[in-house]
Amino acid sequence: MRRYYRRLWAHFGPQHWWPGDTRFEVILGALLTQNTSWRNAEMALGNLRRRRLLSPRKLGCLSAVQLSRLLRPSGYYRQKTRTVRSFLRYLEKRCAGSLNRLFRQPTPSLRTELLSLPGVGPETADSILLYAGQRPVFVIDGYTRRVLDRHGLAPAAAGYAELQHLFQNSLPPDPALYNEYHALLVAVGKTYCHRQQPNCPACPLGVELENRHARG
DNA sequence: GCCCAGGTGGGTA
């Protein structure tokens, strides 16, 4: 997988992910961007930022109705209100509201705990682990799946863990590398591997596309 | 009007 990384890096350059100034902001972004454009998630984050609510304590003081109004532009806002509030409750109860304490846990048990929260699935948990916790955990998202499938690097039906192993087994456990690689996969997915264009024209990974077609 | 966007959880066979 290293060669693809090098190609993407050569084409797109550094992506400066995750967009977000603090760990808490990164976590909220991961919760709010679920099946939603980053632009919409950012609108909701902007609502919180303007009101200076970007801390676990401040956010925890809001009622569900108040919070849901601010999260509205991110879509699925009732669900996301529940998700954010249950994360805040977990953080308060388990870690006395401290993100330092949260990230003191070893990666496997922290991942298990995150996955036990309602509204937190594998992609969200791994985004939190990698982008807020600097853990060497590769994030698999919709773009990653599409890019891998489009270029014949993995079957479309592959499961989350299978795709994650594909990267983690062929790369050193380097959070900075995983960070940049995932961001680059999103970049190529957004720019070239569109849903309605199976050819993926002018894609920097085009050579592999030809291989895939040759294999039938 | 349509399609798409950095998923998750619940239900059914």
Added chain:
DNA sequence: TACCCACATGGG
């Protein structure tokens, strides 16, 4: 396990 569906806003 494998599908199906609800969840919702905003931009192109």
